[in-house]
Amino acid sequence: xxxxxxxxxxxxxxxxxxxxxxxxxxxxxxxxxxxxxxxxxxxxxxxxxxxxxxxxxxxxxxxxxxxxxxxxxxxxxxxxxxxxxxxxxxxxxxxxxxxxxxxxxxxxxxxxxxxxxxxxxxxxxxxxxxxxxxxxxxxxxxxxxxxxxxxxxxxxxxxxxxxxxxxxxxxxxxxxxxxxxxxxxxxxxxxxxxxxxxxxxxxxxxxxxxxxxxxxxxxxxxxxxxxxxxxxxxxxxxxxxxxxxxxxxxxxxxxxxxxxxxxxxxxxxxxxxx
Ligand SMILES: Nc1ncnc2c1ncn2[C@@H]1O[C@H](COP(=O)(O)OP(=O)(O)OP(=O)(O)O)[C@@H](O)[C@H]1O
Numbered sequence: 001x002x003x004x005x006x007x008x009x010x011x012x013x014x015x016x017x018x019x020x021x022x023x024x025x026x027x028x029x030x031x032x033x034x035x036x037x038x039x040x041x042x043x044x045x046x047x048x049x050x051x052x053x054x055x056x057x058x059x060x061x062x063x064x065x066x067x068x069x070x071x072x073x074x075x076x077x078x079x080x081x082x083x084x085x086x087x088x089x090x091x092x093x094x095x096x097x098x099x100x101x102x103x104x105x106x107x108x109x110x111x112x113x114x115x116x117x118x119x120x121x122x123x124x125x126x127x128x129x130x131x132x133x134x135x136x137x138x139x140x141x142x143x144x145x146x147x148x149x150x151x152x153x154x155x156x157x158x159x160x161x162x163x164x165x166x167x168x169x170x171x172x173x174x175x176x177x178x179x180x181x182x183x184x185x186x187x188x189x190x191x192x193x194x195x196x197x198x199x200x201x202x203x204x205x206x207x208x209x210x211x212x213x214x215x216x217x218x219x220x221x222x223x224x225x226x227x228x229x230x231x232x233x234x235x236x237x238x239x240x241x242x243x244x245x246x247x248x249x250x251x252x253x254x255x256x257x258x259x260x261x262x263x264x265x266x267x268x269x270x271x272x273x274x
Contacts, residue, residue, distance in 0.1 A: 020217070034195070175202070
């Protein structure tokens, strides 16, 4: 059985003239890394928020580990574009934050708390920030803050990590470093990842499958398995396989948004005018 089962999911926002999502069906396997790409407004974030339980679906069925999703849960953790760390807590305390809530609620034993500390230290090491455990978010760069947000999301060992343009606010070099980091984390933690992006290159480099969505109404246009080795390296971006897939997906985005038709029409008008 798949890790995430999405069947005919639809979403109509109140007062909206068109469905934000229509008949979206997708099965995501355990430990898969799936990227969602598509033009602005095609429903990528809405789909991710519905999986996270932050938004209600209007129709369809959605399951994580065979359990129907109706609200947020510890089995699904989300990382947003804006780091959303607690500025008054140190790096290590930000990572442990969800555990602290649990400690208050459930009165965990000291060995549970010790295990949580061990987990936080291991994650700090995994994201390469052991040296700044006691620093505060304002003392860190954007990339470092996003590393902390990722570690915090992983703290409760979620079944699925949902990432909504997590590197969208970072500069190009930092993004490359973050790409290799998230691939490393995926290998080590064996988490299933669903990753939303505008950037086709990012979608191909990270994804085992790229799901292309199209707008008006938001739906799945096509799904592209990425025929690259599991262990990605930056030089693969120059390979013909990578470049051809990138060109194909970009062409499909142009077609699906009507951009290709607009360009053709403009060209025809220009020819007629001369
Ligand atoms: N809370 C809301 N109320 C009304 N309409 C909404 C709401 N959230 C999203 N929408 C609409 O739903 C559609 C899908 O939006 P969504 O943000 O999911 O797309 P997206 O593909 O993530 O876009 P982007 O890449 O620009 O973030 C859009 O037409 C958007 O205007």
